[in-house]
């Protein structure tokens with residue numbers, strides 16, 4: 001059996017998939033790791049936890065699957081985006097990584113806007129948002145000058161793990177696009193942006209394509225995992241680029257909904273000049289010389305996990321959500337906005353927080369759980385609305401991520417988006433996209449598209465129910481009002497946060 005491995009370095013866990021030449025997932029293994037929230041709005045992880053988790057997951061994958069080490073032809077990665085890993089002269093992290101959902105950098109975002117003006121959108125193609133990497137670099141420079149003095153270069157999360165597996169330092173275009181330091185259309189580090197913030201070119205790693213062969217597994221990693229030393233390692237990509245590859249979003253007109261910790265509505269873009277004026281993100285794809293645009297809900301799956309963890313910590317997701325299908329669309333007039341950690345699209349706002357609106361004595365826990373799922377989906381529908389206004393057809397949406405595991409949620413997506421929602425057989429999120437990059441990199445296919453034709457298999461599809469569509473249309477208008485109605489209240493409450 002010849003196989004590849006896709007490693008998805010997520011926010012809650014790292015998952016490793018062993019995939020054969022037919023695209024069949026033969027084995028999987030995962031390891032969780034903690035998040036640290038030292039202050040409100042902060043979110044950090046220990047890079048060493050990612051490395052230990054990845055090595056542990058690989059060891060389990062090899063030992064339980066029965067695959068021979070020489071049958072693994074290649075490995076690639078998908079990674080949570082934007083997280084800042086600062087390395088010293090000896091490539092050791094100088095502090096914890098600051099993650100994509102950390103919102104401490106509002107002042108640095110304003111500074112970036114002031115210094116770069118319209119060049120920011122012109123070059124980096126994205127606005128300054130707290131989650132992106134450059135504001136985090138400036139935050140460490142300003143608030144931890146002693147730490148910053150030791151930092152010689154930066155990496156993103158999966159690039160650091162790949163470095164520890166291979167000893168080689170690189171970054172692929174799809175992940176580099178989320179740093180605000182890349183000239184996205186020109187595919188090079190922006191000398192203008194680096195100069196504007198006094199960062200040397202040596203601060204940035206060499207750029208590669210997602211399918212590029214960038215090194216081999218180190219002998220000591222081979223000893224720890226059971227892989228063969230020298231096993232080919234391919235660069236990999238940003239988790240949303242890999243999610244899109246794994247969902248077959250490789251040509252114009254295709255749309256994806258991903259509900260992981262964050263939530264994303266993503267469309268493929270062939271034209272590097274497509275201009276959404278910064279309303280949605282515009283990034284390089286993991287398929288060479290192509291792009292994607294996406295809107296992001298910061299706390300999508302995270303909102304549901306938070307709710308379950310807070311009110312039913314000992315129940316599985318399946319048990320917890322069992323009664324949700326019995327509640328009618330609209331949750332009996334209960335609405336939820338998923339702003340637990342602030343929001344990105346369409347409201348770039350680090351201060352806004354979540355609300356339940358309309359609670360009454362008849363509401364049960366199932367009403368609240370359904371309202372959380374509906375609120376997350378309404379938020380994603382705001383991104384969908386931006387794409388529709390820009391003329392993108394969104395009649396058919398491929399749904400991936402943890403949220404796609406629940407049929408009630410898939411039907412809800414169809415009803416709220418007013419689109420046919422298609423689930424994938426053997427839903428594996430971005431890990432399958434990472435495995436596809438390895439399969440293409442190994443030469444199993446002539447193109448990623450050819451790989452997708454074999455690996456991406458559609459499962460059940462969900463058509464919108466006209467009655468539910470009508471109910472949700474009315475509620476969506478009310479949902480949209482909540483942001484403006486609660487913004488001032490949340491600004492006043494900010495002083496009371498920990």
Ligand SMILES: Nc1ncnc2c1ncn2[C@@H]1O[C@H](COP(=O)(O)OP(=O)(O)O)[C@@H](O)[C@H]1O
Nearest residue numbers: 010012260261301302304305317401402403406
């Ligand atoms: N059975 C389920 N039904 C509905 N949602 C689920 C289920 N299992 C997980 N989820 C949601 O999926 C999210 C995790 O998705 P995942 O794609 O694994 O995230 P990440 O890649 O960010 O670690 C959780 O936060 C949770 O809300």
Ligand SMILES: O=C(CO)[C@@H](O)[C@H](O)COP(=O)(O)O
Nearest residue numbers: 011080081100239260261262
């Ligand atoms: O910040 C973004 C995209 O801009 C997030 O999508 C992260 O990339 C983390 O994703 P998940 O952990 O939810 O997969």
